[in-house]
Amino acid sequence: MNRFHVHLNVADLPASLRFYTELFAAEPSVLKPDYAKWMLEDPRINFAISATGRTPGIDHLGLQVDSAEELAALGPRLDAAGGSVVPEGAAVCCYARSDKLWTEDPQGTRWESFHTFGDATSYHGAGAACASDGASCTPDPAAMKPAPAQAAGASCCAPRSGCC
Structure with missing residues (x-):
């Protein structure tokens, strides 16, 4: 089953922790x-x-x-939506290990589709495709280019190319 994901950048973590803990009536899980x-x-x-x-x-x-x-099944949907699909395998990000597919919507909002398969001890791993401004683990927009054509059955490629 899919779970919607939202990642916000905040200026004041303690104030944001208090706010969202009260709003959700729950402590953070991480x-x-x-x-x-x-x-x-x-x-x-x-x-x-x-x-x-x-x-x-x-x-x-x-x-x-x-x-x-389920992640592999999202590839064709992302491809059909028309954005460049950028795969990121075995990524370390947000204290977790995940396989990911990145794209941007027509407004430039970054979308991360991912399957998490383990924990990590750091926010991001060495050599991660993190943005050059040093923050979240979203790829730098300049790096948001489709993966080269893949063999049949491999995921992600140029928009609407039908390879996903």
Whole structure:
């Protein structure tokens, strides 16, 4: 089952923690010095905040799936939507290990589709495709280019090319 994901950049983590803990009537499921995440069931959302130096506001939106197969099934949908699809395998981001598919909507909002398969001890791994402004783990917009053509059955490619 999919879970909607929202990642916000915040300027004041303690104030934001207080606000969202009260709003959701729940403590964060993950709490780090620069990051917090609530895995809520009602509404079914993965809501994350980070204080890592980026302009406050929405960093990215996404869909979290429960399996690698569900992630693979999102590839053709992202392709049909018309954005460039950028795969990121075994990414370390937000204190987790995930396989990801990135795209941008027509307004330039970044979308992360991902399957998390483990925890990590750092916010992001060495060599991560993180934005050059040093904050969240979304790829730098300049790097948002489609992957080269893949063999049949591989995921992600140029928009509407039918390879996904």
